[in-house]
Amino acid sequence: MEVENKIGFGKDEEKVGKEGKKLRSFDLILRVVALVLTLAAAVVLGLGKQTKKVPLQFIPTLPPLNVPVTAKWQYLSAFVYLVVANAIACSYAALSMVLTVGNRKGNKGLGLMIIVMDLVMVALLFSCNGATGAIGLMGYEGNKHVRWDKVCNVFGKFCHQVAVALGLSLFGGLSFFLLVVMAVSNLNKRF
Numbered sequence: 172m173e174v175e176n177k178i179g180f181g182k183d184e185e186k187v188g189k190e191g192k193k194l195r196s197f198d199l200i201l202r203v204v205a206l207v208l209t210l211a212a213a214v215v216l217g218l219g220k221q222t223k224k225v226p227l228q229f230i231p232t233l234p235p236l237n238v239p240v241t242a243k244w245q246y247l248s249a250f251v252y253l254v255v256a257n258a259i260a261c262s263y264a265a266l267s268m269v270l271t272v273g274n275r276k277g278n279k280g281l282g283l284m285i286i287v288m289d290l291v292m293v294a295l296l297f298s299c300n301g302a303t304g305a306i307g308l309m310g311y312e313g314n315k316h317v318r319w320d321k322v323c324n325v326f327g328k329f330c331h332q333v334a335v336a337l338g339l340s341l342f343g344g345l346s347f348f349l350l351v352v353m354a355v356s357n358l359n360k361r362f
Contacts, residue, residue, distance in 0.1 A: 195271070199268065202267055203268065212257040216336035219336070223239070223240055224238065240325075242326040242329040253337070256299035267285055289347050292347040303337050307333050307337060
């Protein structure tokens, strides 16, 4: 009997019930964290905007002309991707919380669908983070080979908002990743 307990057979049902409640609580907490982080990322970048007067010189003999230039998230497709992907992930996090709480009876089909959709959110968020990080790095450092100047020295506030939104989105993606890892480890315990 003692050997059976060490390898996982013959556990008390009461013990398994407590572990299940802890897992469900941790699952719900991670979903709330993912919802808050992805919502914050979408809002921070969605409200990001900065206008600066930039001197443009068309003819070398004339003085430069100060032109107001605005940086918005809508102007770059990678930033649009980040805002939309985080809005989708936030909406899914809210829906999955409702489905997880409603799935107390343990419907395996619904549970599997939630795991698959969590994995889709991981892929969506990591891909938008990669795209935004690449464009953000281009704005921060520029690219001398194609003669793109850096813009973060001009639009510093906007670049900081992009960096914060990217960080929040990354942690939101990690929250969904932890949900997938938790689900896989739970499946591993069953078999």
